[in-house]
Amino acid sequence: MRVGDTVRKALKLLRLLPEPLFRRGLAHGVAAAVEHRAALAGLAPATVIDVGAHRGQFSLLAAALFPDAAIHALEPQPEAADAYARLFAGNPRVRLHRVAAAERAGEAVLHLARRSDCSSLLPIGAGQLRFAPDSAPAGTRSVPVATLDGLFPADTIARPCLLKLDVQGGELAALRGAGRLLGAVDHVYAELSFRPLYDGQPLAHELVAHLAAQGFGLAGVGVATRDAAGACVQADLLFRQVASGRVEGGRVDGGSG
Structure with missing residues (x-):
């Protein structure tokens, strides 16, 4: 482990220890994703949909x-989902869905990575192996997939609603399966990539364009991840619903006139 990584882990630990809930996470081997705190400041959602929850970070x-x-x-990976369930056992506000989000419901092949939070419905590409060598392929497994529309009818969602997406290149497919739900979402917080890491992965500009067509504008920048040369490879971006009209099927839906 590089000295810089050790320092970052130590600093993060210092941020986790004062919060009892975060200490519970550490006791379960889960470090809360406090690096995203600043990007979410000022939000007050009544519903959070955590797509790609892994162990509950x-x-x-x-x-x-x-x-x-x-x-x-x-979270579709059984081991990660089991850890999530143990962490939030007894918490009535938290519900775990053991599925992956996709454009259509059914079954899909999950490409497993040696580092399980890098597993994806897309094959692990050469770009990912260069960027994160510890995410080498570790087999495949069949997992259930569902659309966000199918899981969460828009009229049942308490608002404001925050939709978080971190699914290793599957963000656009998940959004395509959420055409109706997005009408009840106030903020989207998504990990976007600026270079292909997984085979067939849509890049940042495609997700920005899709969300713009659904009435969302960029509202903030969270965590940026850089390669060894300092180039930005990924970033977590916050989007806010700014328009009631949405482009759907080639026309604007939800407008007046």
Whole structure:
């Protein structure tokens, strides 16, 4: 481990220890994603949908920041989902859905990575192996997939709603399966990539364009991840619903006139 990584881990630990909920996470081997705290400052969602929840890193942060919010988490990997369930056992505000988000419901092949939070519905590409060598392929497994529209009818979502997406290149497919739900979403916080890491992965400009067509504008920048040369490879971007009209099927839906 590089000295810089050791220092970052030590600094993060110091940020985690004062919060009882974060200490519970550490006891379960889960470090809350406190690096996203600043990007979410000022939000007060009644519902958080955590797509790509893994072991609960983001959900822990959301539970601390938004103590009255209902949290729905999606995680298809059994081992990670089991860890998530243990971490939030007894918490009535948190519900775990053991599925991956996709454009259509059914079954799909999950490409497993040696570092499980890098697993994806897309094949792990050469770009990812260069960027994160510890995410080498570790086999495949079939997992259930669902659309966000199918899981969360828009008229059942308490607002404001925050939709978080971190699914290793599958963000656009998840959004395409959320055409109706997005009408009830106030903020989207998504990890976008500026270079292909997974085979067939849509890049940042495609997700920005899709969200713009759905009435969302860029509202903030969260964590940026850089390669060894200092170039930005990924960033977590915050989008806010800014328009009631949305482009759907080639026409604007929801406008007046």
